[in-house]
Amino acid sequence: MNLKIAVLPGDGIGPEVILQAKKALYAIGEVYNHEFVFEEALMGAIAIDKTGNPLPEQTLNLCLNTDAVLFGAIGDPKYDNNPNAKVRPEQGLLKLRKELGLFANIRPIKPYKSLIDASPLKREIIEGADFTIFRELTGGAYFGAKTLNEEGTHASDLCEYSEEEITRIAHLAFKSAQNRRKKLTMVDKANVLETSRLWRKVVQKVGESYPDVALDFLFVDNAAMQIILNPKQFDVILTENLFGDILSDEASVITGSIGLLASASLGEKNALFEPIHGSYPQAKGKNIANPIASILSAAMLLEHFGLFKEANVIYQAVEKAIEFKVVTVDLKADSKFGTNEVGEFVSNFI
Amino acid sequence: MNLKIAVLPGDGIGPEVILQAKKALYAIGEVYNHEFVFEEALMGAIAIDKTGNPLPEQTLNLCLNTDAVLFGAIGDPKYDNNPNAKVRPEQGLLKLRKELGLFANIRPIKPYKSLIDASPLKREIIEGADFTIFRELTGGAYFGAKTLNEEGTHASDLCEYSEEEITRIAHLAFKSAQNRRKKLTMVDKANVLETSRLWRKVVQKVGESYPDVALDFLFVDNAAMQIILNPKQFDVILTENLFGDILSDEASVITGSIGLLASASLGEKNALFEPIHGSYPQAKGKNIANPIASILSAAMLLEHFGLFKEANVIYQAVEKAIEFKVVTVDLKADSKFGTNEVGEFVSNFI
Ligand SMILES: CC(C)[C@H](C(=O)O)[C@@H](O)C(=O)O
Ligand SMILES: CC(C)[C@H](C(=O)O)[C@@H](O)C(=O)O
Numbered sequence: 001m002n003l004k005i006a007v008l009p010g011d012g013i014g015p016e017v018i019l020q021a022k023k024a025l026y027a028i029g030e031v032y033n034h035e036f037v038f039e040e041a042l043m044g045a046i047a048i049d050k051t052g053n054p055l056p057e058q059t060l061n062l063c064l065n066t067d068a069v070l071f072g073a074i075g076d077p078k079y080d081n082n083p084n085a086k087v088r089p090e091q092g093l094l095k096l097r098k099e100l101g102l103f104a105n106i107r108p109i110k111p112y113k114s115l116i117d118a119s120p121l122k123r124e125i126i127e128g129a130d131f132t133i134f135r136e137l138t139g140g141a142y143f144g145a146k147t148l149n150e151e152g153t154h155a156s157d158l159c160e161y162s163e164e165e166i167t168r169i170a171h172l173a174f175k176s177a178q179n180r181r182k183k184l185t186m187v188d189k190a191n192v193l194e195t196s197r198l199w200r201k202v203v204q205k206v207g208e209s210y211p212d213v214a215l216d217f218l219f220v221d222n223a224a225m226q227i228i229l230n231p232k233q234f235d236v237i238l239t240e241n242l243f244g245d246i247l248s249d250e251a252s253v254i255t256g257s258i259g260l261l262a263s264a265s266l267g268e269k270n271a272l273f274e275p276i277h278g279s280y281p282q283a284k285g286k287n288i289a290n291p292i293a294s295i296l297s298a299a300m301l302l303e304h305f306g307l308f309k310e311a312n313v314i315y316q317a318v319e320k321a322i323e324f325k326v327v328t329v330d331l332k333a334d335s336k337f338g339t340n341e342v343g344e345f346v347s348n349f350i
Numbered sequence: 351m352n353l354k355i356a357v358l359p360g361d362g363i364g365p366e367v368i369l370q371a372k373k374a375l376y377a378i379g380e381v382y383n384h385e386f387v388f389e390e391a392l393m394g395a396i397a398i399d400k401t402g403n404p405l406p407e408q409t410l411n412l413c414l415n416t417d418a419v420l421f422g423a424i425g426d427p428k429y430d431n432n433p434n435a436k437v438r439p440e441q442g443l444l445k446l447r448k449e450l451g452l453f454a455n456i457r458p459i460k461p462y463k464s465l466i467d468a469s470p471l472k473r474e475i476i477e478g479a480d481f482t483i484f485r486e487l488t489g490g491a492y493f494g495a496k497t498l499n500e501e502g503t504h505a506s507d508l509c510e511y512s513e514e515e516i517t518r519i520a521h522l523a524f525k526s527a528q529n530r531r532k533k534l535t536m537v538d539k540a541n542v543l544e545t546s547r548l549w550r551k552v553v554q555k556v557g558e559s560y561p562d563v564a565l566d567f568l569f570v571d572n573a574a575m576q577i578i579l580n581p582k583q584f585d586v587i588l589t590e591n592l593f594g595d596i597l598s599d600e601a602s603v604i605t606g607s608i609g610l611l612a613s614a615s616l617g618e619k620n621a622l623f624e625p626i627h628g629s630y631p632q633a634k635g636k637n638i639a640n641p642i643a644s645i646l647s648a649a650m651l652l653e654h655f656g657l658f659k660e661a662n663v664i665y666q667a668v669e670k671a672i673e674f675k676v677v678t679v680d681l682k683a684d685s686k687f688g689t690n691e692v693g694e695f696v697s698n699f700i
Contacts, residue, residue, distance in 0.1 A: 080541060081567065083551040090541045120475045120578055141491075141509065146544035153513040155548035159491065163503040189592070191430060191440045194496035198505035201433040217431065222628070224600035225608060228470055228578060242539070246596060250574035258575060278572070 001034045001305060006066040008059065010044040011089060012279025013289035013339075014072025020291035020343025021070060021298040024317070027350035028302065028310045039066065043096065044089040044279075045076035054092030060099055068301050069100070069272040072294065073279040098138050101267035104169045105135040106176075107248045107276060108262075109231075111255050114323045118256030118331055121228065126254050131234035132180070133251065134173040135244025137265055139165045140195070142241050161195045161240065163202050170206040172266070173238040177213045183235035184215050187223040187243055199240060220247070227251050248276060257330045259290025262297035264304060271304050273297035287338035290328040292318055295346055317349035351384045351655060356416040358409065360394040361439060362629025363639035363689075364422025370641035370693025371420060371648040374667070377700035378652065378660045389416065393446065394439040394629075395426035404442030410449055418651050419450070419622040422644065423629040448488050451617035454519045455485040456526075457598045457626060458612075459581075461605050464673045468606030468681055471578065476604050481584035482530070483601065484523040485594025487615055489515045490545070492591050511545045511590065513552050520556040522616070523588040527563045533585035534565050537573040537593055549590060570597070577601050598626060607680045609640025612647035614654060621654050623647035637688035640678040642668055645696055667699035 007022065009015035022038060029036045041059035048054050063069050074093045079085045096102075110130045116123050144158030177184045186203045188196035200217060207215045218226060220243045226233065227247060231254050239247065252258040258277045265272040275293030283289045299314035321327060326345045329335050337345075357372065359365035372388060379386045391409040398404050413419045424443045429435045446452075460480045466473050494508030527534045536553045538546035550567060557565045568576065570593045576583065577597060581604050589597065602608040608627045615622040625643030633639045649664035671677060676695045679685050687695075 075541060080569075081550070083540065083547040083554075088541065094542070120471050120580075122470055122472060125470045142542055144506070148544055148548065152548075152551070154510070155544040156494070156508055156510040157543045157545050158506055158508050160504070160506040189595075190433065191425060191438065192444070192492055193507045194498055194505040195507050197433040198498065198502070200431070201502070204433075219430075221595045221599035224574065224596045225603055228600065228603040230470075243596075245539075245571045246574045246593075249571035250578065250600065253575055253578040 001307065002037070003034065003068065003305065004037045004039070004066040005301070006063045006069045007038045007040045008043040008069060008071045009040065010072040010074045010279065011046055011076050012073050012281040012284045014044070014074070014279055016285070016287070016339050017275065017289055017291040017294035018070060018072040020339060020346070021294040023343050023347040024295050024314055024350065025298050027347040028313065031350055032310050034307070034310075043071070043092045044074040045079065047092060048087055048089060052087070054087060054089050055095045060096065063096060063100060063270070068304065069270070070298065070301065071272055071274040073275065073277065075279040075281070077281055094142060096272070097265060098143065100270035100272065101138065102265035102270060102272055103136060103138045103165065104172050104266045105137040105244065106264045106266065107133045107135065109133065109251045109254055112260070112319065112322050114319070115256045115331065120253055126231060129231040129254055131231065132176060132236050133244060133248045134169060134176065134236060134238045135248060136165065136169050136240050140241035159193070159195050161198055163198065166199055166202040167206055170203050170238060173236050174206060174210040174213050177236040178210060181235040182213050184213050185223075185234055185237050186215065186217050187220050187237055187239040187247065188217065189220050190217070191219060195240065203238065223247060224250060228253075252276065257290060258293070259328065259330050260292050260296070262293050262300050264297075264300045271301070273301045287340055288329055289339050290330050291339050291343045292321070295343065313350055314346070317346040320349055321345050351657065352387070353384065353418065353655065354387045354389070354416045355651070356413045356419045357388045357390045358393040358419060358421045359390065360422040360424045360629065361396055361426050362423050362631040362634045364394070364424070364629055366635070366637070366689050367625065367639055367641040367644035368420060368422040370689060370696070371644040373693050373697040374645050374664055374700065375648050377697040378663065381700055382660050384657070384660075393421070393442045394424040395429065397442060398437055398439060402437070404437060404439050405445045410446065413446060413450060413620070418654065419620070420648065420651065421622055421624040423625065423627065425629040425631070427631055444492060446622070447615060448493065450620035450622065451488065452615035452620060452622055453486060453488045453515065454522050454616045455487040455594065456614045456616065457483045457485065459483065459601045459604055462610070462669065462672050464669075465606045465681065470603055476581060479581040479604055481581065482526060482586050483594060483598045484519060484526065484586060484588045485598060486515065486519050486590050490591035509543070509545050509592075511548055513548065516549055516552040517556055520553050520588060523586050524556060524560040524563050527586040528560060531585040532563050534563050535573075535584055535587050536565065536567050537570050537587055537589040537597065538567065539570050540567070541569060545590065553588065573597060574600060578603075602626065607640060608643070609678065609680050610642050610646070612643050612650050614647075614650045621651070623651045637690055638679055639689050640680050641689050641693045642671070645693065663700055664696070667696040670699055671695050
């Protein structure tokens with residue numbers, strides 16, 4: 001297979017971890033005779049520094065015209081603590097999601113056997129947990145109108161959803177549930193929010209076409225609790241943008257490290273793959289960041305193009321790295337291995 | 351002391367658990383020579399059933415003219431799964447919070463020594479954790495304009511905040527931090543939301559008057575993770591309404607059961623005390639609901655009026671109940687004790 005892949009390393013540890021993902025893909029390409037052509041471009045704080053724009057035109061065009069996007073991480077503390085910054089790195093990522101129409105963010109949550117004890121949760125709570133979060137990614141408060149009055153004393157964010165936006169991701173989530181344990185949990189705050197009530201109504205309606213899938217509903221406050229109390233109850237979780245952001249980071253604790261979780265963002269035409277962790281600026285350039293999430297996002301990319309055998313080889317390589325304790329310090333406090341060594345181990349294994 | 355207390359049992363298990371809280375207060379009154387006069391009123395689904403209004407005028411007037419409100423629980427599944435319901439139980443509680451000006455909801459999180467093993471989290475993670483969440487309670491998406499178009503295909507919720515709303519709760523939170531370990535963590539989503547950027551700016555400004563308190567900021571997705579990974583890092587958490595709703599339910603897992611957590615909602619003039627759990631309709635009338643959160647909300651009421659010794663007696667009684675395993679099934683699967691027995695134990699101890 002020939003794939004043209006846009007690579008956006010982004011900020012902080014992004015460039016370091018994405019390098020390891022590329023190495024894994026190169027190795028796959030060699031062994032299985034695929035040609036992956038990478039083209040790098042700027043996004044995020046680094047793009048602001050170099051061009052003034054968090055998503056330069058050139059980057060967007062590249063992403064629109066490649067088969068897939070591999071993305072590292074975004075964010076820089078110099079913007080986070082400046083409420084008056086006019087341009088922000090995150091705007092680049094949000095605009096890219098919107099322009100590529102990446103409405104569904106899919107985050108699988110499943111602990112590694114050999115890492116079960118790395119989780120803050122007890123073994124009996126997480127052993128056997130295996131669920132996937134479908135997070136709507138191009139709507140909600142992320143994209144609604146924002147206001148700040150002139151005096152800077154009053155602000156607002158609008159959360160909006162349409163039936164159409166809910167329907168398309170609901171179908172994806174129900175289909176995924178059909179291929180899994182046939183249970184879908186819709187998470188919302190329908191006792192308070194109008195948008196949540198619309199979600200509930202539309203998802204109920206879409207669910208009628210999937211009579212083999214059991215549908216239930218949880219309020220988001222309760223869901224945040226249930227994910228920790230009894231994660232095994234979940235199969236597919238479907239939720240809106242901001243709730244999905246919160247719950248999927250929370251759910252990462254089940255696997256012991258957020259450095260292990262990748263996500264796929266899918267639209268009608270485009271697809272983007274990224275770790276769910278952030279730019280972790282304190283670790284930048286220190287060769288201590290965990291590259292596994294980024295490597296796994298490359299595996300999700302392969303799956304997306306039907307290369308299941310190849311993706312599996314990556315999953316196996318990652319499992320071996322974990323089993324042999326070739327992991328970064330987030331997983332083993334006294335580890336001698338860094339970002340690069342873990343990446344080497346994985347690509348050598350392929 | 352003479353106190354006139356409005357009692358709103360509400361829905362589901364509300365009436366059962368609030369009865370135990372009243373019993374504890376009666377016992378305190380007898381032993382320490384206080385007069386607590388209770389007056390009951392309707393709120394929630396039960397008020398809709400009887401009057402068509404989730405917060406009847408009479409209830410509101412009573413609450414406005416008493417020293418404090420003791421509230422049980424709210425919510426009924428017959429409304430939750432009906433996106434078209436015109437009146438909802440929760441509207442009663444939200445209106446009451448607004449009308450009484452209860453802008454600060456305060457939720458202490460601290461595991462009981464004898465219950466540490468009831469938590470899904472490992473002992474070493476939670477032992478020593480002790481923090482308080484300050485949740486803004488009368489602003490944000492809970493109270494902003496809501497729309498649903500005529501076709502029922504498009505909905506919106508507006509999240510709004512003003513400097514004034516943020517300032518008043520920030521002062522309370524900083525003051526609390528001054529009396530604790532002098533650390534305040536503001537939780538927001540300032541990389542995306544305009545309201546969060548306003549929060550960050552205003553809290554920074556208020557913080558200048560509390561130079562002895564260390565202030566830091568966390569994005570809500572990260573906070574949802576950190577509360578589980580390392581709850582000991584927190585002292586006081588300050589956040590807006592919806593984030594506080596999610597994070598405080600999530601944080602309840604640290605104590606092993608949401609049935610153990612109470613909260614105080616404070617305004618300039620009024621105060622309301624309630625368990626943080628919901629109406630748990632499946633348990634209604636079965637004598638299995640945990641009354642401890644409701645009993646502890648009575649203790650918070652006593653503290654609010656400066657009756658620290660009396661509040662402490664309740665805390666001790668609850669600790670004894672837990673130590674002697676006089677607890678409901680949420681804390682001990684094979685327990686023979688019910689709501690009523692736990693309440694009896696506590697009030698007999700006083
Ligand atoms: C960086 C930020 C804008 C982003 C989000 O909130 O969507 C991140 O947290 C994520 O989950 O991908
Ligand atoms: C019942 C509901 C409206 C309420 C809320 O969301 O505030 C509850 O979850 C709470 O936390 O007190």
